[in-house]
Each structure stands twice: as structure tokens, then as C-alpha cells.
Amino acid sequence: MKSTHNTLWAYSKSAAVTVAMVTGTAVLMAACAGVKPPPKEYTQERLDDQIQVPPGNVVALETTATGLLNYECKANATTAGSYGWVLVSPRADLLDRTGKQVAKYAGPPATWTHIDGSSVVGQQLAIAPRPGATNLAYQLSKGSPGSAAGVLQNVTYIQRIKTKGGQDLSKTCTQTDMGDKLTLPYQADYVFWKAA
Template sequence: MKRISMALAVGSMVLLGGATACASTGGGATAAGAGVKPVAQTAGGQPEIVEVPAAVKVPGAARHIGTYQGRGVQIYGCTNGAWTLVQPAAIISDGGKPIALHSKGPVWTSTVDGSTVAATAVPGAAVQHPDAVPELLLKADTTSGKGLFANVTFVQRLNTKGGLAPKGACAAGDQTATPYTADYAFWAAN
């Protein structure tokens, strides 16, 4: 099963053309994460300001580390005749340069300095969309290493596109990968 998941993830990344550009907004202190508006890149290459929904705002004072573009797949497996999420597999980029991998956990691992952050979705902190995976607020469980993700306390998944499970029934053992993009904003305590 692990080999199939990795093959799907790698194959999908190749088909999607790997990582593409998006955004980084530098690290300034902000109360409750309210002042930062992630920048996404539109199809025409022009920046688009994305408002952060209230349900996924970072609580309290926090320092914005950066917002980066994620492009990859959500891998689903068939369990009891229904599609269930197995794991994400995405490349996180800053201005077109790959800087991290996003995988099961969820975990983000810097390809620049090896630092990692694992996080869990905050209950009730989600914005559902009919055509995309939800926007989320995640609280860091653990971090490791020194570098980009060493001090992360919260992660926001914003501006989501695609990534939903297929509709309809499936056969036991089936797996599929659905392309998605999202902006990931990383925060540290002040």
C-alpha cells in the first residue's frame, strides 16, 4: 500500500509539473494573524490578495513566518465502499523555488534546512467549500530541527482549489490521487 501511495504521489507530481510559484510575505508580528493577507498567483501571473476567513484566523498574537504555495495531490483509498483520505503529497514553494514537502501527519519538512512541523486540525476551525478541500487552522504538535519550521505554532491552509475525493462508490483496495493547490501560512509565537 505504501509503495502504491508513493507511486501515485510521484506520478501525480510529474503530471502536475512539480512546483510552481506563489508567495512569501516575510515575518512580521501580527495580532491574531488578522493583518496578513496571503498572496496567491492567478492564472495570468498577477498577485491576488486572499482574505483569511474568521474561522481559521490564528488566535492571539503571533509572528508570521511566511505564506507559501502548495501544489500536489490528496491521495484517497477505498474503505468500506467509500473514499477516505490516506495522505497529502505536495511540494511547497516560495516564489517558484521548492522549499518543503507536505506529507501524511500532516507534516511539513523543509528541503532547505531539514526542520519539520507536525500539526493537528483545530476542532471547528474550518471553512468548507463545495469544490475544494476545506481551509483549515492547524495547531503544531511537534517541531524538530533548526530553521524554517523550528518555531511554528500554527499553520493555516488557505485559498484551496481541488483535492476532493471522487464521488460515488469504489472497490476495496482502490486508490486515487486528486490534484489540489493551497496556500500554507506558518506562524510562531511572539
């Protein structure tokens, strides 16, 4: 009788352990289902050739900027008698992929400053048209990092992509409009690259 009792006890203990393991696994899987997967690695495949970053560089930081672009009606320095809207001061806050504000953008010159104190100045190399008359063109800039250590310290290139707004310059700009100001909201992704 003692042997039967021990056998039953062993089976019931084994069944309890199995149920606990199955339940624990189910709970763990349910908890993991609510966790967001890591962001996909950034790819340039769908961008125009002229704004693709050369091989030998990797993404250092991906951000989304929201801000304002301030324009002024000025005479065209290269074409006498013509006038146009000139960007005089951009301002934007940059959020990383988690939604945390990590940098600010201002100019001129085009300067991105990270919350860690590092910064980079961009010099435009190329642009690519963006569908929609009111959207800024996509842009590739060469980076000239500042001396402070941090995320932007070794940035080689900056891409501006996924633009929305910032370019509705349909308001007239003639000699009589000289000095008029125009402020336009915009959004764009800035992708910062560094040497691999």
C-alpha cells in the same frame, strides 16, 4: 576677457552637472520601476473566524503547494455499514513567494519538512467550507515542531487557504469498492505562524 571666459566655463560646467544629475536620476527611477515591490503582509481579515490564528502570532512563512492527494475507499469506523473515501497519503511541494521550492508536505501524520531540515506536524483544529464541490476546505492546524533548528522550528499554527481541487469524491465508494484508490491533484497556500 579672462573673467568672461571663466564665467562661461563655470556656467557650462554647472549646466553639465545638472544634466548629468537629471539623466542619472531618470535612469535610476527607470531601473527601480522594474523592481517588484515587497509582498504585502499577510492578512486574515477575509477568512472565517474558526480558521483565524489567535492574536500573539506572526507569519513565519507563506507558501503555495502543488501536489497529489491519495484516497482509499474504506469502511467508516464510526458508522457501521457506511463507506467513504479516506485520505491515506498527501504529497506536495511548497514554493515560497519568490517561486523557490522550500519545503515538502507528506503524511500521515500531516508533516511539513523545510529544506533546512526543520519540520512541523499539524493537528487539525478547524475547517471552513471552500466554494466549489471539488475544492478542499480551508483548514487551521496546531503545529508541533520537530527538534531541528530552522524556519519551521517554532511554528505554532498552519493555515491551509486558497485551495483548488483535491476533493472530487463523486466516484462511488461502496462495500464492493473497498480498497479502490483515487488520486486527485490539488493546490493550496500554507501559511505558517509562530509566536510574536
